[in-house]
Amino acid sequence: MSMRSRLGALVAAGFALALAGGASAQQQDLTLYTSREEGLIRPLLDTFTQRTGIRVRTLFLTTGLAERVAAEGANSPADVLMAADVGNLVDFVDKGVTQPVSSPVLEAAIPANLRDPAGNWFSLSLRARIVYASKDRVTERAMRYEDLADPKWRGKVCIRSGQHPYNTALVAAMIAKSGEAQTEAWLRGVKANLARRPAGGDREVARDILGGICDVGLANSYYVGLMRSGTGGPDQKRWGDAINLVLPTFGTGATHVNVSGAAVAKNAPNRANAIRLLEFLVSDEAQEIYAKANFEYPVKAGVKSDPIIAELGTLRVDDLRLGDIAAKRRAASNLIDKVGFDN
Amino acid sequence: MATPPLPPRHLVSPAAVWMAVAVAVCVLAVLPVLGVALIATGSSDGLWSHLVANVLPRATVDTLILMAGVGLLVTVVGTGCAWLVTACDFPGRRVLEWALLLPLAVPTYIVAFCYADVLHPLGAGPTALRALLGITNPRDLPLPDVRSMGGAIFVIGIVLYPYVYVPARALFAMQAANVLEASRTLGASRWRTFRSVALPLAWPAIAAGTSLALMETLNDIGASSFLGIQTLTVSIYTTWLNRSSLVGASQIAMLLLALVLLLVLVERGARRGRRFAATARQMRPLHPRPLSGTAGRITALLVSLPVVLGFVVPVAHLANEAAARVRFAGLSPVLFGEMVNTVILALIATPITVLFGLVVAYAVRRSRRAAAVAVVRVAGLGYAVPGTVLAIGLVTALATADAWIGAVARWATGVPTGLFLTASGAALIYAYVVRFLAIAANGVEAGLANIPTALDDAASVLKADRLRTMVRIHVPILWPALAAAGLLVFVDVMKELPATLLLRPVGFETLATHVFAEASRGTYEDGAVAALLIVLAGLGPVVLLSRLGRPRHAGRPPGPEADVLRV
Numbered sequence: 001m002s003m004r005s006r007l008g009a010l011v012a013a014g015f016a017l018a019l020a021g022g023a024s025a026q027q028q029d030l031t032l033y034t035s036r037e038e039g040l041i042r043p044l045l046d047t048f049t050q051r052t053g054i055r056v057r058t059l060f061l062t063t064g065l066a067e068r069v070a071a072e073g074a075n076s077p078a079d080v081l082m083a084a085d086v087g088n089l090v091d092f093v094d095k096g097v098t099q100p101v102s103s104p105v106l107e108a109a110i111p112a113n114l115r116d117p118a119g120n121w122f123s124l125s126l127r128a129r130i131v132y133a134s135k136d137r138v139t140e141r142a143m144r145y146e147d148l149a150d151p152k153w154r155g156k157v158c159i160r161s162g163q164h165p166y167n168t169a170l171v172a173a174m175i176a177k178s179g180e181a182q183t184e185a186w187l188r189g190v191k192a193n194l195a196r197r198p199a200g201g202d203r204e205v206a207r208d209i210l211g212g213i214c215d216v217g218l219a220n221s222y223y224v225g226l227m228r229s230g231t232g233g234p235d236q237k238r239w240g241d242a243i244n245l246v247l248p249t250f251g252t253g254a255t256h257v258n259v260s261g262a263a264v265a266k267n268a269p270n271r272a273n274a275i276r277l278l279e280f281l282v283s284d285e286a287q288e289i290y291a292k293a294n295f296e297y298p299v300k301a302g303v304k305s306d307p308i309i310a311e312l313g314t315l316r317v318d319d320l321r322l323g324d325i326a327a328k329r330r331a332a333s334n335l336i337d338k339v340g341f342d343n
Numbered sequence: 344m345a346t347p348p349l350p351p352r353h354l355v356s357p358a359a360v361w362m363a364v365a366v367a368v369c370v371l372a373v374l375p376v377l378g379v380a381l382i383a384t385g386s387s388d389g390l391w392s393h394l395v396a397n398v399l400p401r402a403t404v405d406t407l408i409l410m411a412g413v414g415l416l417v418t419v420v421g422t423g424c425a426w427l428v429t430a431c432d433f434p435g436r437r438v439l440e441w442a443l444l445l446p447l448a449v450p451t452y453i454v455a456f457c458y459a460d461v462l463h464p465l466g467a468g469p470t471a472l473r474a475l476l477g478i479t480n481p482r483d484l485p486l487p488d489v490r491s492m493g494g495a496i497f498v499i500g501i502v503l504y505p506y507v508y509v510p511a512r513a514l515f516a517m518q519a520a521n522v523l524e525a526s527r528t529l530g531a532s533r534w535r536t537f538r539s540v541a542l543p544l545a546w547p548a549i550a551a552g553t554s555l556a557l558m559e560t561l562n563d564i565g566a567s568s569f570l571g572i573q574t575l576t577v578s579i580y581t582t583w584l585n586r587s588s589l590v591g592a593s594q595i596a597m598l599l600l601a602l603v604l605l606l607v608l609v610e611r612g613a614r615r616g617r618r619f620a621a622t623a624r625q626m627r628p629l630h631p632r633p634l635s636g637t638a639g640r641i642t643a644l645l646v647s648l649p650v651v652l653g654f655v656v657p658v659a660h661l662a663n664e665a666a667a668r669v670r671f672a673g674l675s676p677v678l679f680g681e682m683v684n685t686v687i688l689a690l691i692a693t694p695i696t697v698l699f700g701l702v703v704a705y706a707v708r709r710s711r712r713a714a715a716v717a718v719v720r721v722a723g724l725g726y727a728v729p730g731t732v733l734a735i736g737l738v739t740a741l742a743t744a745d746a747w748i749g750a751v752a753r754w755a756t757g758v759p760t761g762l763f764l765t766a767s768g769a770a771l772i773y774a775y776v777v778r779f780l781a782i783a784a785n786g787v788e789a790g791l792a793n794i795p796t797a798l799d800d801a802a803s804v805l806k807a808d809r810l811r812t813m814v815r816i817h818v819p820i821l822w823p824a825l826a827a828a829g830l831l832v833f834v835d836v837m838k839e840l841p842a843t844l845l846l847r848p849v850g851f852e853t854l855a856t857h858v859f860a861e862a863s864r865g866t867y868e869d870g871a872v873a874a875l876l877i878v879l880a881g882l883g884p885v886v887l888l889s890r891l892g893r894p895r896h897a898g899r900p901p902g903p904e905a906d907v908l909r910v
Contacts, residue, residue, distance in 0.1 A: 031849060037864040059849045060860055063580065063731045064738075067589065068766070068845060071742035075749070075762045077849060091587055161571065163581045199490040199571025200459065211464030212482035233671055235465075333585035337397040342573055 029054040030273045033069060034082035035062045036260055041082070043293050048280050054273050066095040069265060078265040079274040085165040089121040089261050090326040098263040101275055109282035109300045113321045114259060123259035123322065124281045125290040126297035128221040128315055129170050130255075131246040134209045138216060143248045145174065145256070148216070149189025157193040158205045158217035162341035163333060166202070166220060166258060171332035173256045173318065173325045180335060187339045198342050203227060203239065210242035220258075221245075225295025225308045247312045254318035260296070365706030368699045369722040372777050376600070376724050378736030383593035390582070390591040399595075402578040406602075409495060409567070409574060410557050416500030417556045420649050421507025422549055426537060427646050429515040430523075432631040433639040439646050440512075441889030446653030447505045447831070448881030450838040452565025453858065453874045455489075455498050457657035459569065460664075462489045467660070495570045499563065501653040503556040509827070509888070510548035510789070515541060551785055554610040558603060558727045558781070564841065575599050576729045589735070596732045603727035607720050658878055664871035674872065677852065682876055685853040688768075688843075689836040692775035697829045699776060700783025701821075705813060708791045723781030730778065730841030737774055737846065741765045766848050774842040779835050783828045790824030791817065830888040834881045854880070 034041065038060045045056045059078075061068070065088075069078050081097065083089050092098045093116065100119040107115075114123040131143050140147075148157060160167065174183045195214035205217030206227060226232055227240030249255050262281070264274045280286055287298040295306050297315060304310070336342070427433075428440045446454075461468050464481035478484045488494065522544065526536040542549075567574045575595060583592035634642050703722050725733055741764040748763045764770055794817060802812040818825070840855045847856065854877045861870030 037860050039860065039864055057850050059847075060856075061844050062863060063584065063841070064735055064845045067735050068738055071738040072762060072765055073742060073746070075745070075765075077762075087585070087587075094587065161568070163585055165585070168585050196488055197490050197571040200569065204459075207463065207465060212480065213464060213488075233667065330586050333581065334393050334397070337393070340397075340401070342571065343401055 030056045030079050030270050030277060031077045032056055032058045032080045032082060032277075033065055033078045033265070034058055034060055035065050035088055036060075036082050036084040040294055044281060044286055044289050047285065047289065048277060051280065052276060054276065056277070066092050066097050069097040070095055072267075074267050076265060076267050077269060079268040079270045080262050080277055081265050082260070082262040084258075084260040085169065086123075086259055086261070086322045086326050087165050087169060087329045089116075089259075089263060090323065090329075092263050093120045097266050099266045099268070099271075101264050101278070103275055103279060105279040106282060111299075111301075111317075113319055114299060114317075115261075116323060121261050121263040122278060122282075123261040123299050124278075125260045125287075125294070125299055126257045126315075126317065127259070128247060128255050128257050128297065128312070129166065129218055130221050130224075130312065131248050132205050132209060132217050132219050132224075132243040133246055134215045135242055135244050138244065141244065141246060143246050145170070145248050145250055146186060147248075148193065148218070149186045151189075151193070153193040153216060155193065155195050156215040157190060158195055158208045158214035159190070159198050160201055160204070160219075161198045162187075162336040167218070168329055168332045168336065169258050169325060170218070170256050171336060172328035173320060174250070175328045175331055175335070176320055176324055177250055177252070177318075180331065183332075184335055184339060187335060187341055191339055191341050203232075203236065206239040206243050210239050221297070221309060221312065222295040225306055228308050229295070245312050247315065249316070250318065252318075254316045257297070257315070257317050259299070259322065361702075361706050365703050365722075368702050368780075371773075372699070372722045372725055372780050374740045375733050375736035375774070375777055376728060378739040379593050379596055379728065379732055380736075382589060382736070382739070383597050385590035385593075387588055387591040387594060390586060390588055391594075394578075394582070394591065394595070398578050398582075399575075399598075402573050402575045405492070405572055406561070406574045406576075408492060409499070409572060410560055412492070412496030413500045413503065413560045414553055414557055416496060417504040417507045418549060418553050420500070420504040421552060422511045422542070422545070424504075424646050424649060425508050425511035425515050425545075426541065427642055429512060430533075430537075430541075430631055431642055432633045433642040433646075435643045435647065436631075439643070439650065441886065442650045442654075443508050443646070444505050444885050444889045445650060445882070446502045447834055447888075448878050448885045449502060449654060449657055450565075450840070450855070450874075450877060451499055451502050451559075451563055452569065452840070453661070453877070454502050454653070454657045455495075455566035455569050456862070456874075457660045458489045458494070458498055461656060461660050462486070462494075490571045492572060495567055495572045497652075498566055498570065499560050500556075501649060503559055504649060504653070506556040506559075507549055507552035510552045511545050514545040514548045548789065550610045551789060554606055555726075555782065555785065557606055561599060561603065561727055562729045564729055564731070575602075579729055579732060592732065593735075596728060599729075600724060600727060603724065604720070607723075658875070661871050661875045661878065665875045668871050678854075678857070678873060678876060681852050681854050681857050681873065682880065684851060685837050685855070685877070686880060688771060688775070688853065689833045691768075692772050692779075692836045693829050693833045695772065696776045696779050696832045697783045697787075697825055699780055700785075700787045700828060701825065703780070703784045704787035704791055705817075707788060708796075723784055725777035726779065726781035730774075730839065731845055733778060734774055734842040734845040737770065737777070737842075738765060741770055741773075766846065768848060768851075770846045771843060774846055775832075775836045775839060778839065778842060779832045782831050782835065786824055786828030786831070787821065790821050794820055827888055830884040833884045837877060837880055 032045070038058045041058075045058070049055055065081065065083075069076050069081065069092075072078070076097075078097075081092050083092070098120045101122075102119050106119075106122050110122055110124075114126075115121065131148070133140065133143075147153075162168070162171070171183060171187065174186065196208070202219035202223050203226075205214075205219045206223070208214050209217065224240055224243075224245055227236040230237045247255055262278055264271060264278070268274045282300055284300070284303055287300045287303040290296045291298050291303060291305050291309070295309050297305055297309065424439075424443050428436055428443070460466050463469070464484075464486070469481065469484065469486055472486075473479070473481070473484055476484065489498065522540055523536055526540045527533070531539065561574075562576060563574075564576050564580060568577050568580070576599065579592045579595045579599070582595060583589050633639075699722075728736075745763050745765050752763075798816055799812060802816055807815065838855060840859055843853055844856055844859060847853070852860075854873045857873040858870035858877070861873070
């Protein structure tokens with residue numbers, strides 16, 4: 001075989017492969033790109049497949065999800081984009097990888113302040129940013145976010161990196177409510193109270209409280225359920241049992257929530273299936289799975305939370321538009337740098 | 344008397360052909376970096392006034408402290424252990440000689456997770472200590488936190504010292520023997536011999552190893568962000584994610600590259616003017632001095648410390664967690680497939696990377712001009728760019744290529760082809776090659792440097808052409824260096840996370856992405872099984888690597904194969 005004909009065969013084989021790849025992609029019923037870890041949503045997706053016969057392929061990645069979809073362009077196999085932070089959802093829109101969807105089912109199930117007015121993204125479940133407090137050393141059972149800056153907690157506060165999206169969103173919400181000056185003072189106060197460098201994850205707040213490193217800390221509500229239910233093993237159960245839960249409020253009386261949510265991809269090859277998945281995820285059945293398996297707050301009114309989470313008391317969701325909070329994200333991130341929160 | 348025939352004339356000189364091939368390889372290697380540079384030319388919306396005021400000074404200082412600390416640690420531990428196992432004989436030396444390489448098999452981020460567990464007040468270490476001291480409340484025994492600069496230097500350094508140990512040992516073992524003995528004969532103390540003769544001889548290799556370790560430190564995101572260190576790389580991610588500015592992030596990445604170029608210049612300076620190859624063949628292996636009794640035991644203890652801290656402790660912890668996890672939740676059936684995927688990727692990427700490294704390093708040998716040396720440096724840049732940023736640059740380049748291919752295919756066949764390169768296995772392999780070309784090129788280059796150029800001249804006199812010289816003379820001599828480079832690349836590919844995560848095809852998982860998925864669920868303990876499998880899969884290559892560097896029997900003249908083990 002001459003060099004040229006060999007090369008020709010190689011190219012032909014390559015194209016055949018690409019065509020086969022394209023064909024098999026067409027047979028896929030639905031492709032989900034998610035920056036929310038796949039294991040957390042697997043029970044939901046399996047139920048969806050049972051109910052509809054639509055199979056779901058997933059790709060889990062965090063940093064760069066929107067960039068990858070954008071680079072794939074018109075050929076992108078992605079139908080649904082999912083994320084566990086409102087900032088990520090807004091990023092999808094800003095990078096032009098979503099499309100507006102109008103669905104009476106979604107609009108009826110999801111409160112207006114928890115979805116994009118244009119229908120580019122929808123919240124599917126909620127998590128509150130709450131206070132973990134030592135059972136042994138803390139008597140307070142009600143707190144405001146503002147109280148964490150109180151000098152009486154000097155050397156007693158644990159938190160993960162200020163630049164983590166969960167914390168940036170909280171700071172952004174505070175900026176939206178009280179302005180930058182007050183938020184800066186609050187950040188400086190919390191920074192002065194820290195028992196250790198902001199690091200690790202939310203669960204470590206509970207572990208560090210049990211380990212005696214600190215007395216109080218900020219973390220997401222659902223981790224309590226994951227720890228206390230024992231699904232994370234006996235060690236984590238001990239961490240979870242060492243803390244009391246306090247549902248803090250801003251001065252006004254509402255609690256900061258972040259969301260997990262989803263968007264239909266701009267070039268979704270299976271748009272109808274994508275919308276069906278989103279509509280399924282706000283059904284009573286799916287919302288109960290969110291509550292039971294992941295210990296999240298349902299986004300839909302009338303669906304009950306898990307008993308472990310119900311112990312927190314009634315959640316009053318801040319009525320700020322999530323989009324308005326996301327808009328303050330960069331200001332929040334800059335402020336966190338300015339006070340040297342993570343240093 | 345007839346004049347001798349002139350050598351055949353080529354229209355294009357073979358050196359130029361080599362150079363052209365090398366440049367082509369470098370262009371491929373540099374394409375993703377150029378992609379990042381292109382993104383960096385965009386507008387960053389006045390971000391820099393904030394970055395300069397509040398982010399970069401601190402990040403730069405922290406990065407430099409981290410690098411200085413890690414650099415010092417890897418140099419001292421790597422060189423010290425290499426010297427002790429070569430120059431002294433003590434109990435356990437034969438085992439430690441190869442065991443010192445084991446930390447290479449453990450990814451840095453996993454060691455960080457392990458130490459955060461082990462050293463936590465509730466972890467095994469402090470719990471045992473409290474039991475020993477009769478203290479019940481953790482608050483009564485405050486211990487230093489691994490989530491600190493000191494902790495990060497320790498964690499990163501204790502995993503990366505083999506990058507220095509491997510080449511330093513090769514140099515000590517083979518090259519310096521009779522020089523060292525001459526020094527002793529002339530009345531120099533052991534210390535003075537080490538300081539004034541052995542160390543300067545090994546210095547180029549030590550500098551090369553240290554610079555690799557430092558580049559790995561620079562692009563680390565997992566360990567430093569988990570331990571709360573605000574490095575420049577961490578600020579790249581923060582700028583990208585929280586300030587939604589990929590442009591700003593790319594600009595910081597470019598700044599980081601400038602830092603790397605500086606590092607490379609310093610390393611070059613450290614290596615300059617040191618070529619010992621010509622005398623290598625006259626060397627005899629060094630006879631180690633027997634240490635018995637207390638001196639021997641103390642030395643054994645000292646040399647085993649890096650193995651214990653960099654391998655035994657984290658792996659024992661992982662094994663313990665993995666066993667508990669398997670009892671509690673069973674063994675995930677997907678792990679086997681992920682292991683196969685991981686090994687297949689490494690098997691494909693490694694030979695390509697080494698071949699490219701050979702081409703690039705060989706071009707330098709051929710031309711020995713500043714331009715050629717610059718080419719090698721440029722080819723290695725991918726190693727210093729944070730993986731995700733590099734992957735974004737790559738995605739941009741590949742998507743463009745896909746658009747062209749798609750257009751041609753539609754024109755030729757009338758059928759739309761979908762994505763050809765983007766998010767294919769080929770993209771992953773490409774990313775690995777770009778990322779680890781520096782390891783391969785450095786290894787081969789150092790190996791080539793130890794083959795006397797007189798050999799080339801001899802081959803040339805015997806009218807062997809360049810390719811023949813390479814295939815028949817250099818490659819056989821270089822074989823151990825190629826293998827060593829290949830094994831390092833293999834292990835690195837298996838450990839690689841950020842680029843794998845971003846570029847893998849839908850539904851394709853590796854052990855590293857499995858660990859990451861568990862970790863991002865907040866249950867990194869669940870990833871223990873997968874993490875342990877990464878370590879186990881890396882053990883084979885690491886043990887092979889250690890055998891390559893083992894000195895041959897005394898009495899047989901050492902071939903250059905031993906001293907080409909520089910990474």
